[in-house]
Amino acid sequence: MLKNTIFLTVLVLLFSGNFSKAQSIIWLDQLDLSVATQGHGKPGINTSVDGKKMTIAGETFDRGFGTHAESSLLIKLNGKAKHFSAWVGIDDEITGHTPAVEFEIYGDNKKIWSSGVMRLGDKARPVSVSLQGINQLELVVTDGGNGPYYDHANWANARFEAVGVSTFETFNPIASTPYILTPKPAVTPRINSASVYGVRPGSPFLFRIPATGERPMTFSVKNLPKGLAVDTKTGIITGKIAEKGTYEVILSAKNAKGSASKKLRIVCGDKIALTPTMGWNSWNCFGHEVSAEKVKRAADALIKTGLVNHGWNYINIDDSWQYNRDGKDTSFKGKMRDENGYILTNSKFPDMKGLTDYMHSNGLKAGIYSSPGPWTCGGCAGSYGYEKQDAESYAKWGFDYLKYDWCSYGGVIDGLPDNDPNKVPSLAFQGGADLDKGVKPFKVMGDLLKKQSRDIVYNLCQYGMGDVWKWGDDADAQSWRTTNDITDTWASVKSIALAQDKAAPYAKPGNWNDPDMLVVGVVGWGNAHQSRLKPDEQYLHISLWSIFSAPLLIGCDLEKLDDFTINLLTNDEVIAVNQDALGKQGVCQQTIGELKIYVKELEDGGKAVAFANFGREKVNMSYKDFQKLGITEHQTVRDLWRQKNIAKINTSNQSLALEIPAHGVAYYKFTGTK
Numbered sequence: 001m002l003k004n005t006i007f008l009t010v011l012v013l014l015f016s017g018n019f020s021k022a023q024s025i026i027w028l029d030q031l032d033l034s035v036a037t038q039g040h041g042k043p044g045i046n047t048s049v050d051g052k053k054m055t056i057a058g059e060t061f062d063r064g065f066g067t068h069a070e071s072s073l074l075i076k077l078n079g080k081a082k083h084f085s086a087w088v089g090i091d092d093e094i095t096g097h098t099p100a101v102e103f104e105i106y107g108d109n110k111k112i113w114s115s116g117v118m119r120l121g122d123k124a125r126p127v128s129v130s131l132q133g134i135n136q137l138e139l140v141v142t143d144g145g146n147g148p149y150y151d152h153a154n155w156a157n158a159r160f161e162a163v164g165v166s167t168f169e170t171f172n173p174i175a176s177t178p179y180i181l182t183p184k185p186a187v188t189p190r191i192n193s194a195s196v197y198g199v200r201p202g203s204p205f206l207f208r209i210p211a212t213g214e215r216p217m218t219f220s221v222k223n224l225p226k227g228l229a230v231d232t233k234t235g236i237i238t239g240k241i242a243e244k245g246t247y248e249v250i251l252s253a254k255n256a257k258g259s260a261s262k263k264l265r266i267v268c269g270d271k272i273a274l275t276p277t278m279g280w281n282s283w284n285c286f287g288h289e290v291s292a293e294k295v296k297r298a299a300d301a302l303i304k305t306g307l308v309n310h311g312w313n314y315i316n317i318d319d320s321w322q323y324n325r326d327g328k329d330t331s332f333k334g335k336m337r338d339e340n341g342y343i344l345t346n347s348k349f350p351d352m353k354g355l356t357d358y359m360h361s362n363g364l365k366a367g368i369y370s371s372p373g374p375w376t377c378g379g380c381a382g383s384y385g386y387e388k389q390d391a392e393s394y395a396k397w398g399f400d401y402l403k404y405d406w407c408s409y410g411g412v413i414d415g416l417p418d419n420d421p422n423k424v425p426s427l428a429f430q431g432g433a434d435l436d437k438g439v440k441p442f443k444v445m446g447d448l449l450k451k452q453s454r455d456i457v458y459n460l461c462q463y464g465m466g467d468v469w470k471w472g473d474d475a476d477a478q479s480w481r482t483t484n485d486i487t488d489t490w491a492s493v494k495s496i497a498l499a500q501d502k503a504a505p506y507a508k509p510g511n512w513n514d515p516d517m518l519v520v521g522v523v524g525w526g527n528a529h530q531s532r533l534k535p536d537e538q539y540l541h542i543s544l545w546s547i548f549s550a551p552l553l554i555g556c557d558l559e560k561l562d563d564f565t566i567n568l569l570t571n572d573e574v575i576a577v578n579q580d581a582l583g584k585q586g587v588c589q590q591t592i593g594e595l596k597i598y599v600k601e602l603e604d605g606g607k608a609v610a611f612a613n614f615g616r617e618k619v620n621m622s623y624k625d626f627q628k629l630g631i632t633e634h635q636t637v638r639d640l641w642r643q644k645n646i647a648k649i650n651t652s653n654q655s656l657a658l659e660i661p662a663h664g665v666a667y668y669k670f671t672g673t674k
Contacts, residue, residue: 026167028065028086028139028158031075035172037532038071038141039148039487048091054154056089056124061156066091069101069151070491071141076169077160081131086158087124088115090151095120099151100144103127107134117144124156131160147484148492173616174490174534174663178564181539181641182571185212185309188258191251192310192572194579195603196265198274198510201244203455206400208363209235210311211253211260212572222250225266236363241268265581271510272455273478275579277401277551279314279367281517284555287525288320288378291348292355299364301558308364310570311579315359316367316401316553321349322380325426336381341389343381356398367401367457368394372441373408373428374421384412384421387444395452404445405461406432413437432465439471446476459514459551469503469513479512479551488519488531490663494614497544498596500585507549507585514551518542521556521565528557535564536664539641540612542568543667546578547586547600547610573640574667577608586610590628595619595660599629602669607631608640611658611666619660626651631670638669648673 033043041049044066048054054061064086065073088103103115105127113129131137141153160168192210199205205228209219219235225247228239235253247266252259267274280298282290299315302308323329323336323346331347338344345352356366370390371382383390383404394402411417411428414437432438442460449456460480462468472480482503483496496515503513520531520538533541545552554569561569577600586600586608594615600608609629613619626632637647637656646668649656660666 022164023082024162024166026160026162026165027063028155028160029063031168032170033065033073035170036065036067036071036073037172037489037491038068039151039489039492040068041527043067048093048154049152050093052091052093054156055092056087056154056156057121058092059124061087061124061154064154064156064158065139066152066154067141069141069143069148069153070489071139071153072491073139074171074173075137075139076135076171077131077137078135079133080165081134081137081160081162081168083161084127084129084131084137084158086127087156088127089118089122089124089154089156090120091154092120094150094152097150098146099149100146101151101153102142102144103153103155104140104142105129106138106140107131108136119144127158142491148487175536175661176534178535180564180567182567183643185570187214187255189213189217189253189255189260190572191253191260191262192575193251193262193264194275194311194581195263196267196274196509196581198267198269198272199241200270200272200455201242201268202240203453205237205239205241206360206363206365207237208308208313209237209251209253210309210313211235212306212309213253213260214255214257217253217255220252222252223247224249225268234363241266244269273457273512274509274583275581276512276549277314277457277459277479277553278312278575278579279316279365279552280312280554280558281316281318281367281403283318283525284517284519284523285525285528285557289525290317290320292350295355296358298558299359299362301561302364303362305558305561305566307558307569310572311575312552312554312569313363314365314367314401314553316369316403318369318403319376319378319405320380321345321352321368322376325375325379325381325422337386337389341386342393343386343390352397360398365400366398367403368397368399369403369405371405371407371409372445373406373410373412374416374424375408375426377405377407377427379426382408383445384409384416387448391445391448391452394449394456395454398454399456400454401457401459402445402449403459403461404442406463406465409441429463429465432462435466435471438462438466439475442475442477450476464503469506473506473511478510479514481514481516483515486516486519488523488533490533490537493519493533493537493541497612498614500548501587504585504587507583509581509583512549512551513585515545515548517553517555518545519555520568521554521562522560523556531556534663536661538568540663540665542574543610543641543665544598544612546574546667547598547608549578549580549583549585549600552578571641571643573638573643573669577602577640577669589630590625597629604671606669606671609668609670611660611668613660613662613664616662618662619658621658622655623658624655634673635670636673638671640667640669
């Protein structure tokens with residue numbers, strides 16, 4: 001009798017449709033979290049982002065999703081979810097830092113819940129959100145306003161109440177298959193240098209003619225000013241120019257397949273870095289593990305991969321060439337400086353002069369790093385109180401570039417506490433917006449660098465505080481950071497890109513806005529990985545840094561370059577826009593939904609235009625608002641990435657077909673024709 005009753009109940013449920021609508025609980029950690037994007041590490045399944053038990057303000061949670069800001073997870077609900085609940089907060093594993101995040105939930109692209117800013121030690125906040133009728137859900141963790149540093153965030157005990165389903169699909173709408181657009185260089189010579197180069201009178205001159213084409217190749221230069229000579233086998237020009245002046249020279253390269261020539265304007269005067277710096281920086285791939293040997297191998301790789309033939313020529317050592325305050329270096333005997341205050345290198349850099357000589361012998365330039373505070377960001381010896389000795393050391397060692405990082409200076413902005421540098425934290429960013437106190441340390445070093453016997457390009461790593469672009473030139477700097485550190489995430493690249501226009505009017509030859517390093521290739525010291533940016537995002541990243549006239553500093557391991565990354569870094573037409581001698585920075589001239597259109601004026605009268613799609617949907621349109629871009633009459637349109645002309649149009653009555661992938665770009669040059 002009981003069996004018959006159960007059978008009849010099941011039949012009633014089936015025929016009534018209620019059986020298929022039975023409710024179920026689906027835990028967030030049961031979904032595929034691997035598609036999530038985040039600022040650091042891998043998604044934690046029932047763990048923090050560091051793989052530990054999830055704890056928030058001392059409370060332990062067994063289930064959930066541990067992530068790191070900036071973070072996004074997209075979930076297809078298709079109207080099958082009724083409710084979402086969770087507890088959110090910053091994981092306790094971050095101690096000694098000040099992380100801040102905000103948790104946000106979007107339903108069908110509309111914000112339906114926010115936690116407000118949360119900080120380390122805040123008790124977990126409950127989440128209870130109705131999902132009735134929602135087809136797509138996005139779980140977001142944003143930076144809480146102080147940079148995405150140590151932002152370990154937990155969606156704890158997160159679960160859905162669902163109807164008629166046992167799981168949900170997670171997805172990433174951005175294509176992940178790499179594709180190559182840059183054509184292979186021809187076997188015939190092509191000279192890829194900028195058309196202008198600046199040097200100060202009496203400073204050592206070093207210029208390697210960048211040229212692609214089959215080797216062996218011979219080089220020559222016509223009208224070379226007195227004091228300079230060219231090595232015909234390597235194309236390296238060295239010497240000194242004594243007198244101020246502008247010298248028009250003709251660079252030539254020849255191989256068995258043909259020859260090429262290009263005009264170069266050498267300007268000997270007060271300005272250097274007349275085009276943005278191009279090169280490599282050690283931090284994003286080596287961090288504190290940097291060594292002279294690794295730097296030397298990076299220089300070798302720059303040459304071996306052919307990057308040097310496209311204009312990449314700086315090899316910059318970032319933090320950790322000095323002694324660290326932790327004293328772990330086995331050669332460290334409590335002395336970071338000698339008896340005259342000159343800084344000592346740690347055991348990983350036994351011969352700094354020998355290292356720069358090696359760079360120079362290959363036609364490369366060398367860069368170094370310090371802080372105006374007593375400590376660098378990584379806790380190594382900074383320049384506070386020893387600025388004169390350090391500037392002299394950089395010149396004596398033969399450096400051509402200095403990155404000067406704010407770091408600990410906030411801790412001494414009102415003087416050294418108790419005359420004890422050990423009481424100053426390595427990270428103290430306060431006070432950078434103070435236009436009197438914040439400018440002072442950078443001006444001090446700028447004055448000293450100008451007095452040295454060689455040109456040293458001066459980069460202020462000041463994170464845009466106090467609108468540095470308005471006064472960086474007065475501090476005798478050639479470039480300055482406009483934002484916080486970049487990470488290899490879409491959220492980081494997007495936010496930095498969208499923040500550049502305000503500084504654009506201050507860019508000109510010898511003065512460049514720096515949106516930080518390029519995050520392509522294998523990055524992440526201690527956790528080496530291919531850039532988290534999707535291929536289309538990387539094309540957009542490089543295109544915008546090109547049109548922004550930004551310094552181009554590669555941050556990846558040069559010994560692990562794949563074909564896709566080489567394709568990104570060796571497109572001479574994209575690089576030429578960045579290195580254009582007019583020195584204008586491209587700005588956004590029009591916004592259409594999520595499409596932003598950036599325009600840069602070029603020395604030859606043409607215009608570079610980047611149609612940048614910041615949205616998650618492909619853009620398909622016929623564009624005809626050319627007057628808003630300052631483009632008129634008949635134009636030849638050239639695809640810079642593909643290096644080919646794609647259209648000839650009359651902008652007064654014709655349109656241009658655009659098909660731009662999500663998070664992608666169409667990068668064109670418009671040239672007027674008769």
